[in-house]
Amino acid sequence: MPGSLLPSAEEAYSSPDAQGFFGPYGGTFVPETVMPALEELARAFEDAQADASFSAELDALLADYVGRPSPLYQADRLASEVGLGTVWLKREDLNPPGAPTIINTIGQCLPAKRMGKRRVIAETGAGQHGVATATTAALMGLECSIFMGTEDIRRQALNVYKMRLLGAEVVPISDGTGTLADAVTAALRHWVERVEDTFYVLGSAVGPHPYPLIVRHFQKVIGEEAIAQLRAKGADMPDAVVACVGGGSNAIGIFYPFLRDVPADRRPLLVGAEAAGLGLETDKHGAALTKGTPGVLHGFYSYLLQDEAGNPKEAYSISAGLDYPGVGPEHSYLKDTGLVRYEAVTDREALDAFALLARTEGIIPAIESAHALAMLPRLAAELGPEASVLVNVSGRGDKDMDIVREAGLGG
Amino acid sequence: MAAEQQVRLGADGAGARAASAISAAFQRGRPALIVYLMAGYPDPPTSLTSLVAAAEGGADLIELGVPYGDPVADGPVIADAARVACAREGGFGLTETIDLAAKLRSALGAGAPPIVLMTYLNPLMRLGLAAAAERMRGAGIAGVIVPDMPVEAARPWLAASHGLDTVFLAAPTSTPERLQALAKASSGFVYCVSTLGVTGERDRLADGVRELVARLRAVTDLPVAVGFGISTPSQAAEVADLADGVIVGSAVVRRQADPEAVHAFVTALAEAVHGSGSALPSAPQAP
Numbered sequence: 001m002p003g004s005l006l007p008s009a010e011e012a013y014s015s016p017d018a019q020g021f022f023g024p025y026g027g028t029f030v031p032e033t034v035m036p037a038l039e040e041l042a043r044a045f046e047d048a049q050a051d052a053s054f055s056a057e058l059d060a061l062l063a064d065y066v067g068r069p070s071p072l073y074q075a076d077r078l079a080s081e082v083g084l085g086t087v088w089l090k091r092e093d094l095n096p097p098g099a100p101t102i103i104n105t106i107g108q109c110l111p112a113k114r115m116g117k118r119r120v121i122a123e124t125g126a127g128q129h130g131v132a133t134a135t136t137a138a139l140m141g142l143e144c145s146i147f148m149g150t151e152d153i154r155r156q157a158l159n160v161y162k163m164r165l166l167g168a169e170v171v172p173i174s175d176g177t178g179t180l181a182d183a184v185t186a187a188l189r190h191w192v193e194r195v196e197d198t199f200y201v202l203g204s205a206v207g208p209h210p211y212p213l214i215v216r217h218f219q220k221v222i223g224e225e226a227i228a229q230l231r232a233k234g235a236d237m238p239d240a241v242v243a244c245v246g247g248g249s250n251a252i253g254i255f256y257p258f259l260r261d262v263p264a265d266r267r268p269l270l271v272g273a274e275a276a277g278l279g280l281e282t283d284k285h286g287a288a289l290t291k292g293t294p295g296v297l298h299g300f301y302s303y304l305l306q307d308e309a310g311n312p313k314e315a316y317s318i319s320a321g322l323d324y325p326g327v328g329p330e331h332s333y334l335k336d337t338g339l340v341r342y343e344a345v346t347d348r349e350a351l352d353a354f355a356l357l358a359r360t361e362g363i364i365p366a367i368e369s370a371h372a373l374a375m376l377p378r379l380a381a382e383l384g385p386e387a388s389v390l391v392n393v394s395g396r397g398d399k400d401m402d403i404v405r406e407a408g409l410g411g
Numbered sequence: 412m413a414a415e416q417q418v419r420l421g422a423d424g425a426g427a428r429a430a431s432a433i434s435a436a437f438q439r440g441r442p443a444l445i446v447y448l449m450a451g452y453p454d455p456p457t458s459l460t461s462l463v464a465a466a467e468g469g470a471d472l473i474e475l476g477v478p479y480g481d482p483v484a485d486g487p488v489i490a491d492a493a494r495v496a497c498a499r500e501g502g503f504g505l506t507e508t509i510d511l512a513a514k515l516r517s518a519l520g521a522g523a524p525p526i527v528l529m530t531y532l533n534p535l536m537r538l539g540l541a542a543a544a545e546r547m548r549g550a551g552i553a554g555v556i557v558p559d560m561p562v563e564a565a566r567p568w569l570a571a572s573h574g575l576d577t578v579f580l581a582a583p584t585s586t587p588e589r590l591q592a593l594a595k596a597s598s599g600f601v602y603c604v605s606t607l608g609v610t611g612e613r614d615r616l617a618d619g620v621r622e623l624v625a626r627l628r629a630v631t632d633l634p635v636a637v638g639f640g641i642s643t644p645s646q647a648a649e650v651a652d653l654a655d656g657v658i659v660g661s662a663v664v665r666r667q668a669d670p671e672a673v674h675a676f677v678t679a680l681a682e683a684v685h686g687s688g689s690a691l692p693s694a695p696q697a698p
């Protein structure tokens with residue numbers, strides 16, 4: 001990192017602790033059966049980090065297979081449309097499977113192979129993580145099963161087809177609402193049964209320790225590249241950085257380098273956009289940070305949409321990737337400490353932003369990413385017409401054509 | 412906080428404590444039968460009748476399941492029962508389950524078997540660990556099993572739950588260090604998970620059970636009870652030959668809507684379990 005961006009010692013951001021706690025959030029709350037596997041995973045991850053041949057293999061795949069770095073694009077027509085001075089788009093929509101989770105799946109599958117696992121499983125909501133896992137399994141010759149809710153199978157049919165083409169088995173989960181949370185539970189259950197030969201490739205910055213740390217470790221390349229690209233273009237530090245938050249992997253990927261490497265007085269405002277669904281005043285949303293209370297779900301302690309008895313509530317969002325009642329533990333910590341601000345964006349606002357990006361820049365984003373884009377008019381009102389904002393475009397919209405057509409876009 | 416002094420992870424842990432109601436259930440000179448039922452399923456009155464039937468059928472210990480919306484350690488029978496109980500008008504959760512336990516104890520009087528709650532961690536946290544423990548003590552509950560609370564995550568609960576036993580689960584995958592730590596932190600008994608995977612009936616007993624029981628015996632004097640997958644009296648008898656206790660869940664919950672069927676099934680299980688035995692026979696042997 002360039003000298004001016006190095007933090008002073010007291011500013012260094014150093015979560016989580018050795019037990020995987022970010023402040024009070026995170027930890028490991030899972031059945032004993034999988035505890036030894038998590039310990040083994042933590043060790044394998046440490047070994048991999050210490051091993052130069054691992055990072056060489058990863059870097060080569062990221063450059064030659066994924067095509068990184070992803071571009072940083074200055075979207076001037078969009079900026080003038082929303083009333084900002086500059087809008088930077090980090091083009092994660094250009095990753096081959098359509099989202100940056102491919103970095104994470106390659107990062108996890110390499111050590112999985114070294115651990116001698118021949119089979120991988122994953123949960124998926126929007127199908128992006130499922131496609132990325134299936135892609136990586138094909139690349140590395142691993143057997144692959146993807147757990148996906150039946151409602152998500154319906155609304156993300158294109159991705160289901162892709163996973164099957166890539167040789168993965170798609171396991172339909174009809175429990176609950178048939179969405180992401182149900183798929184995670186089913187994958188965890190299955191993992192308990194097959195822990196000896198199966199590696200669980202978790203798709204977001206959620207789950208028991210060490211998953212949130214591992215996911216951040218691989219996704220942080222997004223923010224590292226963005227900082228380097230801004231410097232190379234001679235651009236100023238942006239006034240704000242925005243990402244959508246489902247479980248929180250793309251968001252932590254772009255935020256973390258700004259938290260770790262940029263001193264607080266030069267750090268942009270960091271803003272996470274959750275799903276407000278049909279509105280925060282309804283119970284049809286996925287805004288765990290804005291409307292939830294801390295609790296344990298899927299093996300970690302974090303803000304959670306839950307009822308009086310501690311049962312997880314059903315989340316809702318037009319976007320399958322943000323339709324989750326919890327959120328990664330690091331985001332809960334970042335919310336409480338004020339290091340990141342979280343706001344919620346409705347289905348309607350996301351659809352408008354989706355249409356706007358398509359018309360002004362010729363880029364069709366994922367409906368998840370459209371939640372981050374929908375923050376731009378709000379930030380323009382807050383920061384003024386000269387301000388510059390960096391947006392993580394976390395995926396592309398091919399998978400969402402049916403959804404936006406049903407919602408009346410492009411009429 | 413006074414409760415802090417009660418943290419039981421030290422070397423002088425559970426073994427040094429006074430015998431609890433739970434350990435007493437294992438000290439009748441025969442293997443103990445532990446019967447799991449889901450509170451509030453299929454409806455609260457029927458679940459109470461089935462609980463009474465299980466006690467009268469010969470259960471030495473009742474494991475009372477708390478309905479929870481994300482039962483990650485449970486197979487379809489128990490998960491479905493939890494879903495039905497949770498979905499009741501007004502909800503049925505931890506507080507209702509504790510109240511049900513109090514009702515069971517007053518229905519059965521002095522001869523009531525001890526009750527251990529099987530609850531996931533989040534309902535405990537939602538109620539507040541100290542408040543949950545207080546309410547359980549008030550209802551005469553003897554202890555808890557928390558399947559998603561591994562031993563390293565248990566400190567806050569152990570600090571808040573004096574007077575209640577906490578039973579930890581040991582799995583076939585547990586390393587020697589983990590077995591030692593979880594046995595040390597356990598009180599009442601140690602729950603030996605017979606197989607990888609979730610609760611549910613299985614055709615045959617998993618191969619590794621005998622070995623896991625032996626590994627546990629090497630690190631603890633607490634009773635060892637085996638659960639997960641035991642579905643018939645003959646499987647129960649097989650387990651009773653090698654462990655101090657036999658836990659039957661899904662096979663009972665499947666019958667729970669019919670208290671008479673519960674009574675008949677538990678009676679058959681009790682005969683099978685009490686009649687076999689790794690434990691010493693209760694009647695003195697002729698010299």
Ligand SMILES: Cc1ncc(COP(=O)(O)O)c(C=O)c1O
Pocket residue numbers: 098099125126127128129203204205244245246247248249250251320321322366368369394395396
């Ligand atoms: C394109 C896209 N963006 C964002 C998300 C949300 O996940 P996360 O918050 O982990 O980045 C998803 C999830 O599927 C996605 O597909």
